[in-house]
Amino acid sequence: MICIKEKESGAKGEDMETWRFLEIHDLTYAETAIYRPVLMRAKSGGIIPDTVSFCTFPKPSLITNFFNDPEKDVDLHFCRGRGIPVYRTIASGGPIFGDTGYIFTFLHLARENPKVPPDAERMFEKTLSGIAAGLSETFQVECRFRPLNDVEIRCTDGIWRKIGPSSCFYEERAIQMGSGIQVKPPDVNLIASIITPPAQKFSDKEAKHIQERITSLEKVVGREIHLSEVREVYVRQIEKVFEVKLVPGELTQKERQYYREMEAEYTSEEFLMERAEKRFGEIPPDVSRRMVELKVPEGPLVRIVTLVRGERLWGLLISGSIHASPLRPTSPIHEIEKALKGERIDQGLFRSKIEEILSRPGFHFAKVSAEWLARSIYECARQP
Numbered sequence: 001m002i003c004i005k006e007k008e009s010g011a012k013g014e015d016m017e018t019w020r021f022l023e024i025h026d027l028t029y030a031e032t033a034i035y036r037p038v039l040m041r042a043k044s045g046g047i048i049p050d051t052v053s054f055c056t057f058p059k060p061s062l063i064t065n066f067f068n069d070p071e072k073d074v075d076l077h078f079c080r081g082r083g084i085p086v087y088r089t090i091a092s093g094g095p096i097f098g099d100t101g102y103i104f105t106f107l108h109l110a111r112e113n114p115k116v117p118p119d120a121e122r123m124f125e126k127t128l129s130g131i132a133a134g135l136s137e138t139f140q141v142e143c144r145f146r147p148l149n150d151v152e153i154r155c156t157d158g159i160w161r162k163i164g165p166s167s168c169f170y171e172e173r174a175i176q177m178g179s180g181i182q183v184k185p186p187d188v189n190l191i192a193s194i195i196t197p198p199a200q201k202f203s204d205k206e207a208k209h210i211q212e213r214i215t216s217l218e219k220v221v222g223r224e225i226h227l228s229e230v231r232e233v234y235v236r237q238i239e240k241v242f243e244v245k246l247v248p249g250e251l252t253q254k255e256r257q258y259y260r261e262m263e264a265e266y267t268s269e270e271f272l273m274e275r276a277e278k279r280f281g282e283i284p285p286d287v288s289r290r291m292v293e294l295k296v297p298e299g300p301l302v303r304i305v306t307l308v309r310g311e312r313l314w315g316l317l318i319s320g321s322i323h324a325s326p327l328r329p330t331s332p333i334h335e336i337e338k339a340l341k342g343e344r345i346d347q348g349l350f351r352s353k354i355e356e357i358l359s360r361p362g363f364h365f366a367k368v369s370a371e372w373l374a375r376s377i378y379e380c381a382r383q384p
Contacts, residue, residue: 313345
C-alpha cells in the first residue's frame with residue numbers, strides 16, 4: 001500500500017511553476033524498485049505532472065541498481081538468510097541499503113523541461129549541490145557534493161564521509177533523479193556484510209572500506225534529528241534550485257494500476273539476476289574467462305568479464321556502479337555487449353564500435369570514454 005500524507009503548501013507566486021509533492025511512508029526501500037518505473041511510465045506517458053516523492057521506510061531492505069551483479073556486488077545469500085528483501089531497480093549507481101533511519105527523495109521530471117540539465121552528471125551537480133548547501137545551513141555542519149554522485153559531510157576527525165548516495169538516468173521523455181540521506185546511525189557492520197565492493201571502489205576516497213566510508217547526519221550533528229526536518233530541507237532546496245513550488249498531491253488511480261501490473265516483473269528472479277554471469281548459460285570448454293575490476297577516477301567502479309574463444313570474444317559482461325542512460329528499452333552497456341560479441345580481439349575495432357554507440361542521441365556513459373572502455377576490454381581479454 002502507498003500512503004500520501006497531506007502537507008500545507010502555503011502561498012505561491014502566480015507565475016511560478018508547480019510540481020506535485022508526494023510523501024510515501026509504507027513501501028520498503030526495495031519496493032521502490034516497483035515505484036520508480038511506475039512514475040517513469042506515468043511521466044513518460046504525460047499523465048502526471050513533474051513530481052517529487054519523499055520516502056521513508058518501515059523496515060530494512062536492499063536494492064541493487066541496474067548494472068550491479070547480484071552475485072558480486074552484494075551477498076545475496078546473507079540477505080536471504082536474514083530475511084532482508086533485495087530487488088533490482090531501474091536506476092544507476094551501486095547497491096544501497098535502506099533502513100528506518102534513511103530517507104530517499106525522487107524527482108520524476110519531463111526531459112524537455114528547461115530546468116532539467118542536459119545529462120546526468122550536471123543533474124547530479126545541480127541537485128546535490130543544493131541539498132548539501134541546505135543541510136549545511138540547517139544543521140550547522142559542512143556538507144558538499146562530491147562527483148560523481150555523493151553527498152559528503154565533514155566529520156569531527158576531519159575526514160569527509162558519505163551520508164547520501166544518489167542515482168540519475170535519462171529516458172527519451174522523462175528523467176529520474178534520486179537522492180538519499182542516512183539520517184540516523186546505521187548498522188555499518190551489517191551493511192559491510194551485505195554490500196561487498198572490491199578495494200578499488202575506495203581508491204580515490206579518504207576512507208578505504210565501508211565502515212569508514214559511511215556515517216549519519218545525526219552522528220555529526222550530535223543530536224536526534226526527526227526525518228521531517230530533512231524533508232523540509234529537500235522541499236526548500238528543490239524549490240530554490242529549480243525555482244518551482246511543490247504542491248501536495250496524491251497518486252492517481254492510473255499510477256496505482258501501473259503498480260499492480262508491474263509488481264511481478266520487477267520482483268522476479270529473472271530480472272534480479274540479469275547482470276549475473278549465469279546469463280551465459282553453459283560455457284564451452286574451449287572458452288576462457290577473464291575478469292578485471294577498475295575504478296574510474298571520480299567515476300564508477302566498472303567490472304568487465306570477457307569470455308574468449310581463440311581470437312574472438314565469445315561473450316562480454318559489463319557490470320558495476322555504472323551511471324549510464326538510457327536504461328530502457330536498451331542501454332549503452334547492453335548495446336556495447338551485443339556489438340562486440342563474436343568480434344576479433346582488436347582494441348581499435350572495439351573503440352570504433354563503442355564510439356558509434358556512445359554517439360547515438362541520448363546515449364551517455366558518465367565519466368567513461370570509448371577509448372578507456374575499449375582499452376580495458378581489450379586488456380581484460382588479453383590477460384594470460
